Amino acid sequence: MTRLAVLGPAGTFSDVAAQQYQQTHSEIDQLVYYDNIGKVGQSVDCKGQLAILPLENTLDGYVERTLTLLKAGQLHVVGTATVPVHFALVANCQRLDQVKRVYVQFKTKGQCLNILHQMPQAELSITESNMLSFNKLKTAEFGDAAIIPQFHLSDLPQTADFLIREQVADSLENETRFIVVQAVAARVPIVKFDATETFRFLCYITPNTDRSGLLYDILGYFARANLNLIALMSGPTKRKMGTYSFYIEVGGLGQHIPELQKTLDTLRKNNYQVLDLGLFAAKF
Numbered sequence: 001m002t003r004l005a006v007l008g009p010a011g012t013f014s015d016v017a018a019q020q021y022q023q024t025h026s027e028i029d030q031l032v033y034y035d036n037i038g039k040v041g042q043s044v045d046c047k048g049q050l051a052i053l054p055l056e057n058t059l060d061g062y063v064e065r066t067l068t069l070l071k072a073g074q075l076h077v078v079g080t081a082t083v084p085v086h087f088a089l090v091a092n093c094q095r096l097d098q099v100k101r102v103y104v105q106f107k108t109k110g111q112c113l114n115i116l117h118q119m120p121q122a123e124l125s126i127t128e129s130n131m132l133s134f135n136k137l138k139t140a141e142f143g144d145a146a147i148i149p150q151f152h153l154s155d156l157p158q159t160a161d162f163l164i165r166e167q168v169a170d171s172l173e174n175e176t177r178f179i180v181v182q183a184v185a186a187r188v189p190i191v192k193f194d195a196t197e198t199f200r201f202l203c204y205i206t207p208n209t210d211r212s213g214l215l216y217d218i219l220g221y222f223a224r225a226n227l228n229l230i231a232l233m234s235g236p237t238k239r240k241m242g243t244y245s246f247y248i249e250v251g252g253l254g255q256h257i258p259e260l261q262k263t264l265d266t267l268r269k270n271n272y273q274v275l276d277l278g279l280f281a282a283k284f
């Protein structure tokens with residue numbers, strides 16, 4: 001029995017991603033909903049428990065809360081799912097200039113800046129999930145609005161006379177990439193990869209000392225090993241002011257994995273802490 005923890009209530013983009021992932025992972029027999037990303041990540045503590053977390057969005061970049069969970073070192077990434085993300089604005093009034101308050105999820109806000117700028121008078125009420133924004137419409141007073149997943153427009157009460165603006169994300173090509181995680185304690189050894197199978201590897205690299213040329217040095221290890229870096233971000237370690245870690249994603253083929261493992265060993269021997277967040281099958 002494997003359960004997958006998901007940001008709820010049911011109907012979020014996380015839920016869409018979870019169902020997509022479940023289609024190719026028949027061992028998952030239950031989706032369990034939590035009301036914020038922190039609780040989703042903390043819910044996995046033993047074997048047979050997985051969680052799905054949003055990692056990166058086309059328009060608004062990485063999800064800081066997920067990176068914070070990963071940085072704590074208790075989670076291990078085992079898979080991924082990407083879903084298209086479209087939003088609609090629904091308001092309980094006739095015109096945008098009558099909107100007094102907009103319920104919007106914290107990550108959705110950065111994906112719908114154009115429409116939000118068209119309502120400068122409106123106060124933003126930030127929610128933890130898009131379904132919590134949607135649910136606010138049930139008790140909407142005059143002037144209340146919410147940005148909701150576009151596919152939920154058909155779930156609005158037929159009787160309500162809402163103002164609706166479709167496709168309010170700042171790009172039609174908007175997507176969010178999710179990761180599936182398990183507890184580090186439940187980690188199983190890497191499944192065998194065929195030489196031509198594509199993978200992603202995620203890690204945090206933290207230098208033990210600070211000096212000039214440090215990032216150049218780190219990148220050199222990957223470049224010399226011919227490993228393809230997909231993402232690189234620097235962020236505070238959250239332990240000591242002025243100390244930074246580098247979040248790195250590597251993409252490659254199964255045949256590159258031995259070289260990757262050698263590179264990580266060399267980094268460790270050269271005074272870098274390497275937090276291995278997981279290697280998993282992924283298209284790129």
Ligand SMILES: O=C(O)C(=O)C[C@]1(C(=O)O)C=C[C@@H](O)C=C1
Nearest residue numbers: 012013014054057107129130176
């Ligand atoms: O609230 C949701 O629908 C979610 O699944 C969360 C989330 C996120 O935090 O990135 C997922 C996809 C969208 O980018 C907006 C919100």
